[in-house]
Amino acid sequence: MKLVIFDLPAVIDYRKEDLRPLLQEAIEENLGQKVSMEFLRWEENCSGVLLDVFKRIAERFPTNEEFEAIKSSFNIKLRSHFMKRENLYDVRHGVQSILMQLQTLPDWHYCIVSDYWQEPTQFILESCGIYRKNIDLYTADDALSSQDLVNKVILKRQVNKSFREIFLISDQASLPVTSRQPVHFISLKMLSRNALNHFAYPKFADLFKRVERLPRVN
Incomplete structure (x- = not known):
């Protein structure tokens, strides 16, 4: 078996800078005070x-009620923001073909990991025509950062199934992971663009040739 992990920006093209103020507003409304953007550690997920x-x-953790209220507020703000800017998200050119081919191959399995919670993540995907049927989705409901989330997915899959190879496809330049076996890393930043400088996924066979080994973190 082969496991392919996509992070959300590898599937959907969007600017995180457009969505961060929405989370900031949701937190500020709940706390009743301003929160500086510089104060937030954006390497973590929501x-x-x-x-x-x-x-x-x-100087405390949020209560369950506060946590759920902020999640709900963020989701409402996200949907409202999308209605004002219909071009906010766009599916990565060629990724639909890659996902469809993965679904037809019995020895391959794939999932998507997201820095956002499940409901807004599903909204973003469906807004671009990608529906969750047959897609394993892991979100900020499952871990506190992209790295933790990827590590959790890998560990879960290693326990449940025997994966001979693991591929991580990301918009980031690198993402250290903890794994007992090597992880092949494919960064969109390293893939070629067309003459108009627009990104498009290569053919399926070519995509999985362009890999590098990720450093393992103990």
Whole structure:
């Protein structure tokens, strides 16, 4: 078996800078005070940012009610923002073909990991025509950062199934992981663009030739 892990920006083209103020607003409304953008640690996902803000400002963890209220507020703001800017998200050119081929191959399995919670992640995907049927989705409901989330997915799959190869496809330049076996890394930043400088996925066979080994973190 082969496992392919996509992070959300490898599937959907969007600017994180457009969505971060929405989370900031949701947190500020709940706390009743301003939170500086420079104060937030954006290397974490939504859950990690939320916990970090509460620890720094309120010197405590959020209650379940506060956590759920901020998640709900962020989701509402995201949908409203999308209605104002219909071109906010766009599916990566060629990724639909890659996903369809993966679904037809019995020895391959894939999943998508997201820095956002499940409901907004599903909204983003469906807004671009990617529906969750037959897609394993891991979100900020499952871990506190992209790295933790990827590590959790790999560990879960290693326990449940025997994967001979693991591929991680990301918009980031690198993403250290913890794994007992090598992880092949494919960065969109390293893939070629067309004459108009637009990114497009290569053919399926070519995509999985362009890999590098990720460093393992103990």
